[in-house]
Amino acid sequence: MNDKILDTLTGMYFTVDDPDGTYGTGQIIRLAAEGIYFIRYDGNEVELPMELVSIGEMLQTTEEDYKLWRFFDTTEERDKWIEWLDAPSKPRVVSLVRPTPAPTK
Numbered sequence: 497m498n499d500k501i502l503d504t505l506t507g508m509y510f511t512v513d514d515p516d517g518t519y520g521t522g523q524i525i526r527l528a529a530e531g532i533y534f535i536r537y538d539g540n541e542v543e544l545p546m547e548l549v550s551i552g553e554m555l556q557t558t559e560e561d562y563k564l565w566r567f568f569d570t571t572e573e574r575d576k577w578i579e580w581l582d583a584p585s586k587p588r589v590v591s592l593v594r595p596t597p598a599p600t601k
Contacts, residue, residue, distance in 0.1 A: 503527045505524045505527075505533060505554075505567065506524055506525070506526050506527055506533070507523070507524065508523070508524050508567045508568065508569060509521070509522070509523050509524075509567070509568045509569075509570065509571055509573075509574045510522055510523070510524065510535070510565055510566060510567050510568065510574075511565070511566045511568075511574060511577065511578065511581075512564055512565050512566075513558075513562075513564045513565075519578075519581075520537050520538075521537070521538045521574065521578070522535050522536050522537040522538050523535065523536055523538075524567075525546055528548055531550055531551045531552070532548055532549070532550050532551075533548070533549055533550075533551075533554075534546040534547070534548060535547050535548075535549050553565075
């Protein structure tokens, strides 16, 4: 492997969206070859299996141009994202009627 390959993803944590609306989490373990990384999904207690994922796969988007992969420096950052993502949305009521002033006598 060429020592001049820029590796900025090793050690980062990720979420990846699945087509069924769920998501997976894990960590990028190390560079396997130029543009290809070993990753491990959370929940695997054993050292193996690891999966190979290319940069091209990590850059994929949905038809609406939403990124499927999101990267985080720490598990805390990722957990905050997941907490926000999983939080139920709160409906907001916006009044479109302008209040009228009370009549003066």
